[in-house]
Amino acid sequence: xxxxxxxxxxxxxxxxxxxxxxxxxxxxxxxxxxxxxxxxxxxxxxxxxxxxxxxxxxxxxxxxxxxxxxxxxxxxxxxxxxxxxxxxxxxxxxxxxxxxxxxxxxxxxxxxxxxxxxxxxxxxxxxxxxxxxxxxxxxxxxxxxxxxxxxxxxxxxxxxxxxxxxxxxxxxxxxxxxxxxxxxxxxxxxxxxxxxxxxxxxxxxxxxxxxxxxxxxxxxxxxxxxxxxxxxxxxxxxxxxxxxxxxxxxxxxxxxxxxxxxxxxxxxxxxxxxxxxxxxxxxxxxxxxxxxxxxxxxxxxxxxxxxxxxxxxxxxxxxxxxxxxxxxxxxxxxxxxxxxxxxxxxxxxxxxxxxxxxxxxxxxxxxxxxxxxxxxxxxxxxxxxxxxxxxx
Numbered sequence: 559x560x561x562x563x564x565x566x567x568x569x570x571x572x573x574x575x576x577x578x579x580x581x582x583x584x585x586x587x588x589x590x591x592x593x594x595x596x597x598x599x600x601x602x603x604x605x606x607x608x609x610x611x612x613x614x615x616x617x618x619x620x621x622x623x624x625x626x627x628x629x630x631x632x633x634x635x636x637x638x639x640x641x642x643x644x645x646x647x648x649x650x651x652x653x654x655x656x657x658x659x660x661x662x663x664x665x666x667x668x669x670x671x672x673x674x675x676x677x678x679x680x681x682x683x684x685x686x687x688x689x690x691x692x693x694x695x696x697x698x699x700x701x702x703x704x705x706x707x708x709x710x711x712x713x714x715x716x717x718x719x720x721x722x723x724x725x726x727x728x729x730x731x732x733x734x735x736x737x738x739x740x741x742x743x744x745x746x747x748x749x750x751x752x753x754x755x756x757x758x759x760x761x762x763x764x765x766x767x768x769x770x771x772x773x774x775x776x777x778x779x780x781x782x783x784x785x786x787x788x789x790x791x792x793x794x795x796x797x798x799x800x801x802x803x804x805x806x807x808x809x810x811x812x813x814x815x816x817x818x819x820x821x822x823x824x825x826x827x828x829x830x831x832x833x834x835x836x837x838x839x840x841x842x843x844x845x846x847x848x849x850x851x852x853x854x855x856x857x858x859x860x861x862x863x864x865x866x867x868x869x870x871x872x873x874x875x876x877x878x879x880x881x882x883x884x885x886x887x888x889x890x891x892x893x894x895x896x897x898x899x900x901x902x903x904x905x906x907x908x909x910x911x912x913x914x915x916x917x918x919x920x921x922x923x924x925x926x927x928x929x930x931x932x933x934x935x936x937x938x939x940x941x942x943x944x945x946x947x948x949x950x
Contacts, residue, residue: 581598582599583614584596584599585612585613587612588610588612588651589651596627622673629661629662629928634928672941679945682949697856697906702860705857708735711734715734746892748889750890755848755849757845759841760880761840761842762837762838762841763838765835771793772795773793777836778816788918806842809845810827811844813841814878815877816878822878824859826855826858868882
């Protein structure tokens with residue numbers, strides 16, 4: 559909800575003439591980036607739907623709204639709707655298809671218990687993501703202090719010991735600035751273009767897709783909120799097109815490089831559940847020997863607003879060229895300063911990666927439990943035990 563657009567009171571009144579969304583309703587995305595995803599209307603919030611959204615009001619005498627949300631977001635339903643097209647290039651669901659979606663309907667009490675059980679997994683996933691947001695905020699705050707505000711340098715200029723820093727680390731920072739064409743820099747530090755300090759800066763390939771096997775391909779849908787969602791990737795047939803030299807490594811930064819609304823989004827690879835590449839809509843930025851990957855990741859994350867504004871082209875055809883990304887000016891601190899930064903930030907990133915892996919496993923468990931419960935392969939008490947063990 560934080561990045562939702564807003565409308566005036568008059569527009570809201572105009573849009574809700576037929577029905578006003580309320581708690582218990584579901585909004586369902588029928589096209590675009592969030593194709594086929596259902597979400598609940600929160601309590602106490604006025605919602606005005608965009609053209610790509612459909613309002614679903616469950617019959618509370620027959621189906622629980624939380625259960626219906628889990629069902630619509632299940633792999634079974636997504637597998638059914640995947641590939642629906644109405645004559646356009648983009649995936650799109652029309653209203654007759656949505657109205658015709660099959661819905662599993664156990665008894666209402668059982669629906670509520672199933673939703674309650676699955677929500678325990680969602681609560682744990684939310685906690686892990688909130689923890690990661692805090693860890694990322696700590697890393698970004700340290701980056702800003704050292705490399706944007708230059709707090710240690712300013713402290714030494716004033717004869718003070720840099721706050722929260724041991725003597726050995728403080729010794730790595732200069733006690734003054736040099737003037738340059740690009741402004742004041744800590745004495746002895748330099749600036750360079752991104753291309754000059756990267757070992758690799760390239761777009762991905764145009765994949766030859768297949769349903770199973772091959773290698774994982776990450777696309778623009780996989781990059782959001784500065785993290786990588788591996789579950790939204792697809793598969794590439796390596797027998798049709800080789801991937802030599804294109805495999806991702808830990809620390810690579812992925813930058814969405816086409817389209818409107820997604821261009822410029824940044825995420826860093828902190829773990830690799832399996833070998834992976836990116837498609838041609840994503841640029842891979844890899845640190846060279848003058849940078850460290852934790853530093854590069856924080857710098858690009860902080861630069862995301864600037865990168866988002868760098869797209870060129872007509873509406874719907876916006877592109878971010880590798881050349882334009884490569885000429886961005888980046889501060890290059892000395893190796894000893896980078897090593898001190900990495901010593902603090904790498905453990906934070908390792909914990910973020912561990913939490914992301916845990917969240918992904920919990921989501922997979924959630925998506926597995928629902929069809930097993932509905933089919934009778936798993937009884938509810940057994941599911942509750944499984945969830946309690948997973949969230950302990």
